[in-house]
Amino acid sequence: MPFGLAEVDSRLPGGGLALGALHEVAGGDNDAIDGAAATLFTAGIAARTKGKVLWCITRPDLFAPALSQVGLKSNRVIYLEGGDEKTVLACCEEGLRHGGLGAVVAEVARLPMSVSRRLQLSAEGSGTIGIALRRWCRQTGVSDFGQPTAAVTRWHISALPSTPLPVPGVGRPRWLVELIRCRAGESAAFELESCDDTGHLGLPADLVHRPGQAEDGRCSASV
Amino acid sequence: MLAADTTAQAAGLCVGMPVSKAQALMPGLVIQGADPTADMAALERLALWALQHFAPIAAPDPPDGIVIDSIGTDHLHGGETTMLTTLVGRLAGAGLHARAAIADNWGAAHALARFAEKPCFISKPGNAAADVAPLPITALRFVPELVASLHVLGFECVGELLAQPRAPLTLRFGPELGRRLDQAAGRIAEPIKPIRPKELIEVRRDFAEPIGAAETIARFIGKLAGQLCDALELKGLGARQLDLICHRVDNRAQAVRVGTGQPLRDVKRVTRLLSDKIETIDPGFGIEVMTLAASIAEPLNPKQTVSSLVEEPQPDVSDLIDLLVNRVGEKNLYRIAPVASDVPERSVRHVPALAPETGAEWPGHWPRPSRLFGHPEPIEIIALLPDHPPIFFTWRGVRRRVKRADGPERIYGEWWKRDPELAAVRDYFQIEDEAGERFWVFRAGDGEDPRTGSQRWFLHGIFG
Numbered sequence: 001m002p003f004g005l006a007e008v009d010s011r012l013p014g015g016g017l018a019l020g021a022l023h024e025v026a027g028g029d030n031d032a033i034d035g036a037a038a039t040l041f042t043a044g045i046a047a048r049t050k051g052k053v054l055w056c057i058t059r060p061d062l063f064a065p066a067l068s069q070v071g072l073k074s075n076r077v078i079y080l081e082g083g084d085e086k087t088v089l090a091c092c093e094e095g096l097r098h099g100g101l102g103a104v105v106a107e108v109a110r111l112p113m114s115v116s117r118r119l120q121l122s123a124e125g126s127g128t129i130g131i132a133l134r135r136w137c138r139q140t141g142v143s144d145f146g147q148p149t150a151a152v153t154r155w156h157i158s159a160l161p162s163t164p165l166p167v168p169g170v171g172r173p174r175w176l177v178e179l180i181r182c183r184a185g186e187s188a189a190f191e192l193e194s195c196d197d198t199g200h201l202g203l204p205a206d207l208v209h210r211p212g213q214a215e216d217g218r219c220s221a222s223v
Numbered sequence: 224m225l226a227a228d229t230t231a232q233a234a235g236l237c238v239g240m241p242v243s244k245a246q247a248l249m250p251g252l253v254i255q256g257a258d259p260t261a262d263m264a265a266l267e268r269l270a271l272w273a274l275q276h277f278a279p280i281a282a283p284d285p286p287d288g289i290v291i292d293s294i295g296t297d298h299l300h301g302g303e304t305t306m307l308t309t310l311v312g313r314l315a316g317a318g319l320h321a322r323a324a325i326a327d328n329w330g331a332a333h334a335l336a337r338f339a340e341k342p343c344f345i346s347k348p349g350n351a352a353a354d355v356a357p358l359p360i361t362a363l364r365f366v367p368e369l370v371a372s373l374h375v376l377g378f379e380c381v382g383e384l385l386a387q388p389r390a391p392l393t394l395r396f397g398p399e400l401g402r403r404l405d406q407a408a409g410r411i412a413e414p415i416k417p418i419r420p421k422e423l424i425e426v427r428r429d430f431a432e433p434i435g436a437a438e439t440i441a442r443f444i445g446k447l448a449g450q451l452c453d454a455l456e457l458k459g460l461g462a463r464q465l466d467l468i469c470h471r472v473d474n475r476a477q478a479v480r481v482g483t484g485q486p487l488r489d490v491k492r493v494t495r496l497l498s499d500k501i502e503t504i505d506p507g508f509g510i511e512v513m514t515l516a517a518s519i520a521e522p523l524n525p526k527q528t529v530s531s532l533v534e535e536p537q538p539d540v541s542d543l544i545d546l547l548v549n550r551v552g553e554k555n556l557y558r559i560a561p562v563a564s565d566v567p568e569r570s571v572r573h574v575p576a577l578a579p580e581t582g583a584e585w586p587g588h589w590p591r592p593s594r595l596f597g598h599p600e601p602i603e604i605i606a607l608l609p610d611h612p613p614i615f616f617t618w619r620g621v622r623r624r625v626k627r628a629d630g631p632e633r634i635y636g637e638w639w640k641r642d643p644e645l646a647a648v649r650d651y652f653q654i655e656d657e658a659g660e661r662f663w664v665f666r667a668g669d670g671e672d673p674r675t676g677s678q679r680w681f682l683h684g685i686f687g
Contacts, residue, residue, distance in 0.1 A: 039593040040687035052540055053565035059626050063684060064559040064571050074559055075580035078540075078545060079573075081555040092391040099537030159687070161659040162627065170629045170655050173687065194687060197587070 001048060001129070004200050005192070008183060010152070013184045017043040017045065020127040021152040022120040023110070026134040028161025028176065035107070035135035036173050037119040037157040040112035040195055042069055042105055042131050043080035045069030045197030049129060051102030056080045056088040058107060076102075089115050092130065109132045115213075116149035163204060172196075174204060225257050228320060258427050262286070270418045271541075275518050279312060279466035279478040280417045288336065290329055292415050295478055295503055299552065304321070307343040327351040329415060330407035334362035334381070352408040356382030363403045369396060379595050381407065412474035425516035426450040433509020440469075440510070441498050447515040461486025461523030467497055469504055470512040477504045482553075483545045483589040484577045486523040496549060544576045561585045565597060565634045566649075567683065586665070589632050590653060592684030593662045599681035602664060606680075611669030612652040616664065618682055623656040630654075633669070646674045653686065661686035 002009045002016035009015045017023065025042050027035040039062065045072055046053045055062070055077050068074055082088035085108045092106040096119060104123075111132050123130040132151065156178040163171035173194040179187050193202035224240045235248050246252050251571055266283040274281040277300070280292035293306065300306035307323045314321040324335035324344040331351035335344045338358045346354040353364070356379050361370055373396075379383055384392070393401050405411040421423060426447050433469060434440065444467065455462060463486055467479040481496045497515075504510075548556050557573035561583050564570045570585060585591070604613035612628030630652030636644025650664040663684040668676025 034594045034685045036593045037683040037687035043593075051538060054543075061594050061596060063567070063592055065561075065567075065587075066593035066687070067589040068584050069587055069591060074561060074584060075582060078544070078576045079557055079559065080551060081557075082551055083555075087551060091550065092544060095543060098540065098543045100540045100543065157519065158687075159659040161657070162655055162661070168627070169651050171625045172663065173661060174659070175687075194501065 001045070002021045005203055007203065008190055008201075011179060011185060011188045012182065013147070017129065017150050019129050020124045022116060022150065023122050023134060024052055024149060024151040024154045026130045026135060026154075026156055027120050028156060035133060037159050037173075037194070038133055038135070038155075040066065041155070041175070041177070041201075042133050043067045043072045043130060044068045044195035044199035044201065045129070045131065046077075046103040046105060047073075047195075049102035051076075054080060054101050054104045056082060056092050056093070056095075056104070056106045058082060058085060058088055069197060070195040071197055074206065084167040085110060089119070094121050096122035096126055096128050096130050099128060101128050103129045103131065105131045105133055109134065109136045111147075111149050111151075113147070113149055116151055120150045120152070151181075152183045153179060153185075156180050163193060172202070177201075228492070252574070259286075267418060267420075271420055273310075274418055275464065276313075277306070279468055279480050279516075279518065280415050280476060282415050282418050284329075284333060288333070290332065290415055292476065292478070293325065294476075297478060299480070303345050304343070307345065311343060326354065328406065328409045330363065330403065330415045331355050331409065333364065334358050334407060338362045352385060355407050356380065356385060360384060363407055365400070365403060369400065372396065394462050414470070414474045417468070419516070421481060422505045423516055423518065424451065424454045424460070424462075424520060425514055426454060427512065427514045429512050430510065433506075433511050435506035435509050437501050440501055440504065440513075441494075443513055444497045444501075444515075445490070446496065447513060449490050451515050451517060452488050452490045452493065455488050455517060455523075456675075457519065458520075459524070461488045462493070462517035463487070463518055464517070464519040465493065465497065466516045466518050468514045468516070469506070469510045470514075471507045472509045472511055473507055475507065477506075477510075479503060480518075480557060481545075481549045481563040482519075484548070485541055486521040486576070487545075488523055489542075492545070493535070495542070496545060499549065539575060548576070564637065566637060567591070567634075589651075590629075590686065592661075592686045595684040596682070599683045602680050602682045604664070604680045606666075610650065612654055613664065613680070616654070616680070616682075618662075623658075623660075625654045626657050628652050628654040631666075634665075646672075648675045651683070 001019055003030040023039045028039040053072065053076055057079060060081055064074055067077065080091055082091060088106050088108060095101055095104040111134065116221050119130055127193065160174040160176050162173045165171040175192055175194055177192050178189040181187060191204060193204055195201055224238055224245055227236050227238055229423060234442045236245050242254060267287065269601060270281050270283040271287045273291055278291045278293050282290055284290040297303045297306050299606040300309060300385060302561055303325050307325060311321050311323050322336050322342045324332050324339055326332040326346040327337055327348060328351060331346060331354065334355050358371055360378055360381055368420060386406065389401055391419065402411065406413050428443055428447055463577060464480065464482045471477065479497060479500045481500065544556065553681050556576050558576055558578065559571050560574045562570050562572050602616050602618045604616040606613040610631050612630055613625050615624055616624060631650035634649045634651060636647035638645040648669050649665045650669060653661060655661045655662055662682055663686060664680055664682050666678060668678040670678065
């Protein structure tokens, strides 16, 4: 499933995100606990699939109108609140094995290698895209992201200052999207604009157009 | 007088009083003959209701109670206490005053439900004999002549009987006394025969040799499911709730209950739903009989499926949803639907996963954060009043400088919901700090008028 951006798709084997596979997404330094940007990145990917989406959570702090604003409409998402991560991962595997869903998202902190291998095999068998959205309770658990898993790609999403506007205000948010690990590919980092209302990421204007336009001296602080 | 409720007892009437005396105590009393068959029929209807809504094994316990075997089903209702209070509450809603008790065995539960001080009594596992000891001996379901003889001898409570050596009592009164005492103490099994109305579809399998292995159980579940689906098809019904009861060699039963969102008649799906729960069955020394009943069945008519030549059929996920609902519980699998409310935490509600889709969405003018805290966290800020966003703010001990901000978005309180919200407003701002992190903060109040709120600032969510 291509991202629609040549710069990103050229780095991924097959020209896009592999459909019948498990991918991992995590937030950057401060985002590791809340995972807000990673959630929107995942929702943008899920919005571009067809069919229902199963989103398995342990903590009910997801705000659905935000997902709707990136294109993942409310009648497509089925939320599953599992009491512990074992239930969440087991239900995620059932969802991947079923084959009738468009995407399966699991919010977990720990993803052991054996479990990730089972999820990858179920995703390959049914052709559904599986996304493990990693978020932790405390900053100390973040080192767990270094452990190897069987995911095909691993992404790290951090928040960057938004697109500068000529008037005071917050422009389109920007993210530092790092592809940390990619099977049969190299890692890379991109600075991208966040998902629009169809779930597509954008390229920042000052990378698309040469930075020849003079910046206004006005700084966009809010006072 | 056969029964008296609290109002009657307050007026001085009691069970066993002659009618003439009751009429003298309460002038204007309406007299009706007792109808034990109608009472028994009503009790059976109540037992059937308990069967359908509470546990797979429920039976009437004449003359005035029902007995339910809650093994394996109390976690579905949120625990034993919640299950009892729900049961008593729902009966109270129907106008019936009820008392309930949970104990290790039928005899102890029967005694505690009728004679314990608390209307909902929960006896700890293994403690049945100790809990039954202070109760009067009428609690043990003896015939009245036996009770009278025991009173003559000076026995008043069950503990005294339990402490006596058994042989002289049996010699004098017969085996019935010993049987009831052993049933109350849990030494003899007393299996409950679940109520089975005639139209309930049930299939049964007896085994010559008791079985215990998981694969054997799974195989026979498949065969029973096939028989049940054939029986359902004959009547044009689909099952909404299935009960599998395994009767063990030691006269105890293990029950498994699965529910489905839509009426179901498909053998593979029924087998899959039941096989998912095989780990919860404890075969003990072996299972002798397995019965599968469709405790709730609804008409299921054949539907015409959309041909793929006309339009792309939507993949059917209802079997996956049934499987997941039976694993995590009905409340934990939902979709989120919009509610027409400006207040963010009230603008979402949970609907069942298979509810029809309305296509309604939230109005999208203002951006919304992807993570919303359950309780907004107080922050300290420096801002110009009345409608400027903050310049600095401190959250969880970290001070941040605000570089960009948007807002205010004014959200008025819903005065029709709560009185304090009559004048309350919240001014929401989307702010971005120097590192690029974006937050959703609000001020409780409009900055000028103290009636609109406490003018304190809170952090409500984090943007991506």
